[in-house]
Amino acid sequence: MKLKVLYFASIREKVGRDAEELDLPAGIATVAALRGHLQARGGAWAEALADGKLLRTAVNQDMAKTSAPIKAGDEVAFFPPVTGG
């Protein structure tokens, strides 16, 4: 399953990239599962996306809970809590 993943702000800096196209193995069907898949890369990925860490996620440019489903062609983004305004 192919999809696009984006990283912003402190997450982007920690993992050292702002976007990537991923071809996920079968069985990864939620934002939480994708996060786990990326954590498994270890190093900066495990740290930036660690379970205890306060993260926000968006699926197709809408804020999404970690239980949100993901499917082929989606755009999924990981970022810290927002600080605009």
Next chain:
Amino acid sequence: MKISVQAEDFDLGFEIESISKRNSIGAVASFVGLVRDVSMALEHYPGMTERAIAKIVDEAKSRWQVIDCAVIHRYGALQPNDQIVMVAVASGHRGDAFAACEFIMDYLKTQAPFWKKEQTPEGAQWVEAKADDDKATERWAKLPGSSGLG
């Protein structure tokens, strides 16, 4: 209705004039946020940012009479005293204009994907999100008939 995410500065007077042209408008409330104390860089999520602001404005329109409005948020390098954000709401009466303006600003703080990185004596640092901002958003969710936003 104007929503803009831009690097350039804005002119509040011009924007207020632009949304105040209809005879049914009796009140315009506006807010401008400025950079306090230190220079910073503002990052955002192009595409989602405009979409998130549009959803916030739609929610405000479902709760109050909003005849017209303008929301502008800047990104990029900003210096102390620079304007960061403006919200202006035109309505028939002041109650709706004040409430919708404050609602849009409170939701922007927690729902629009912007991140501030401040220049400090120890180097550049990402600003931490404030629990108070979440509280400011949550209080609107307690209003009867509200659907809330993600």
